[in-house]
Amino acid sequence: xxxxxxxxxxxxxxxxxxxxxxxxxxxxxxxxxxxxxxxxxxxxxxxxxxxxxxxxxxxxxxxxxxxxxxxxxxxxxxxxxxxxxxxxxxxxxxxxxxxxxxxxxxxxxxxxxxxxxxxxxxxxxxxxxxxxxxxxxxxxxxxxxxxxxxxxxxxxxxxxxxxxxxxxxxxxxxxxxxxxxxxxxxxxxxxxxxxxxxxxxxxxxxxxxxxxxxxxxxxxxxxxxxxxxxxxxxxxxxxxxxxxxxxxxxxxxxxxxxxxxxxxxxxxxxxxxxxxxxxxxxxxxxxxxxxxxxxxxxxxxxxxxxxxxxxxxxxxxxxxxxxxxxxxxxxxxxxx
Numbered sequence: 001x002x003x004x005x006x007x008x009x010x011x012x013x014x015x016x017x018x019x020x021x022x023x024x025x026x027x028x029x030x031x032x033x034x035x036x037x038x039x040x041x042x043x044x045x046x047x048x049x050x051x052x053x054x055x056x057x058x059x060x061x062x063x064x065x066x067x068x069x070x071x072x073x074x075x076x077x078x079x080x081x082x083x084x085x086x087x088x089x090x091x092x093x094x095x096x097x098x099x100x101x102x103x104x105x106x107x108x109x110x111x112x113x114x115x116x117x118x119x120x121x122x123x124x125x126x127x128x129x130x131x132x133x134x135x136x137x138x139x140x141x142x143x144x145x146x147x148x149x150x151x152x153x154x155x156x157x158x159x160x161x162x163x164x165x166x167x168x169x170x171x172x173x174x175x176x177x178x179x180x181x182x183x184x185x186x187x188x189x190x191x192x193x194x195x196x197x198x199x200x201x202x203x204x205x206x207x208x209x210x211x212x213x214x215x216x217x218x219x220x221x222x223x224x225x226x227x228x229x230x231x232x233x234x235x236x237x238x239x240x241x242x243x244x245x246x247x248x249x250x251x252x253x254x255x256x257x258x259x260x261x262x263x264x265x266x267x268x269x270x271x272x273x274x275x276x277x278x279x280x281x282x283x284x285x286x287x288x289x290x291x292x293x294x295x296x297x298x299x300x301x302x303x304x305x306x307x308x309x310x311x312x313x314x315x316x317x318x319x320x321x322x323x324x325x326x327x328x329x330x331x332x333x334x335x336x
Contacts, residue, residue, distance in 0.1 A: 024328065025227040027220070028297045028304055029140035030244030030252035033152055034176040034196025035205060035213055036135045041071040041103065042078055045159055046129035052096070052116035059127040064102070064111050070130070071108075072101035080132045088124045092117055134159055137176045137194045139245055139295035140202075141307040141327060143217060145227065147335050150203065151327045153212045153295040154309035155270065171205025173213070174198050175221055178246050183287045184316035192247075192292030210270055211322060211330045212295065212307070222252070231303035233272070233323045236262055241275065241300035243308055245293050247285055255279040257319075259300070265323065272323040273298075273306060288317035 046066050049058045070078060073087045091098055092115055102109045116125045138153040152173070175197045184190035203217035238261075242254045261274035275298070277288045289311035296308040304324050312318040 023230050023232060024144065024146070025229055026304055027143040027145060027222070027225050028228050028244060028299065029142050029150070029152070029222075029295070030246065030297055031140050031221040031250065032137055032176040032178050032192065032194055032246045032292070033140045033202060033221070033295075034135065034137050034174040034194070034198075035152070035157060035171060036133055036174070036196070036198075037157060037171040037205060037208060038079075038133045039069060040079065041069040042081060042084055042130050042132050043134075043159065044068045044070065044128050045131055047127055048129070050116065050125045050127055052114070052125070057114045057116070057125075057127055059113065062111055062113065063109075064100070064113060064128065065104070067104065068109075069103040070100055071103055074099055075101075081130060084130070085124070088115060088126075092124065131159075135196065137178075137192060137196065137292050138213070139293060139308070140221070141212070141295045141297045142304060142324075143220060143225075144331065145225065148203075148216055148218075149214065149331050149334055150217045151212055151214050151295075151307070151331050154307035154322045154327070155212060155294055156210045157208055157213065171208065171213075171215070173202040173205055173215055173217070175200035175202060175250070177250060178248055178292075181247055181286055181290060181292075183285070184290050184311065185287065186314055186316055189311045189313060189316060190286060190290040192290060194292070206334050207330060209330070211268060211326055214327075214331045214334060216334070221250075228299070229303050230324045230328065231300065231305045233262075233265065233305075233325050235303070236273070236300060236305045236323070238262060239300075241298055241305065242279075243293070243296045243298055245296035245308075247282075254299070255282040257298070259298075260318075265326075268326045268329065270309065270322065271320040272326065273321045274312075275319055275321060277317045277319070283317065288315075289319040290316075293319075 140152040178194040180193040182190040205215045207214040256279040298306045306321040310320040
């Protein structure tokens with residue numbers, strides 16, 4: 001779902017927990033958003049073996065691994081699956097081996113890929129599962145009207161197949177529509193099922209890290225642009241709060257929760273607080289927290305205090321959240 005500090009004074013001084021993030025007036029979110037991240041190349045998400053000329057071909061033998069980013073094929077840049085297929089079509093008649101340039105852990109590598117054409121399916125066999133973008137649905141936490149930035153998700157977007165957490169070369173945020181929800185079960189979190197509306201552009205994606213998705217918005221999803229103040233982590237208290245999220249269509253609803261644990265943090269950490277869902281409507285619909293709720297703003301005493309980040313897998317009526325202080329610190333990187 002990529003600091004700040006605790007001041008420890010000498011014994012003769014007072015020990016103070018310093019809070020450096022200034023309170024802001026933000027437009028609370030709760031809307032579903034679709035995020036599409038584009039890689040500066042093609043990501044290898046997995047491999048498979050195949051038979052060619054009575055031999056078993058395995059890309060792992062050529063040291064091509066899940067998580068590698070293909071940036072060139074036969075010394076030509078590739079940024080889409082279609083571009084790679086076009087190069088395959090051009091070169092395979094002359095050779096069944098292609099030269100690839102890969103990026104792995106920041107290091108550029110040269111590797112050879114064996115390819116075969118399957119006449120029966122009229123397709124190329126490469127032994128690679130690839131993708132040129134990563135997409136998903138989450139929830140927007142806030143819009144900052146002062147500098148037209150937004151924060152969402154509360155954690156990093158990763159590729160589920162490869163487990164890679166690569167930063168995108170570019171990305172776009174869109175409106176999304178929730179079609180249905182799959183309830184959670186202890187040990188098996190549920191999820192929102194929705195579709196990304198790629199004709200309804202929200203803005204760009206500038207950051208994708210462990211504290212969420214951040215970018216600049218060009219249009220607001222919501223009609224009501226009323227702001228709420230943020231609460232410093234020192235203002236937040238145990239007890240009643242609510243989360244704002246969408247379960248059906250684009251309707252943002254407030255659901256009651258109880259904050260059960262607040263961590264004393266003086267630098268950014270992913271899990272700042274723990275809460276329990278107490279709203280009967282939400283429990284009836286989802287049994288608790290489901291995937292896609294990440295980023296749902298947490299509101300207490302009329303202030304934005306944080307965002308939902310994770311579900312407790314073994315107790316799905318419980319979840320974790322991130323202090324709004326840490327999200328604002330991240331978004332501040334875009335305007336410095």
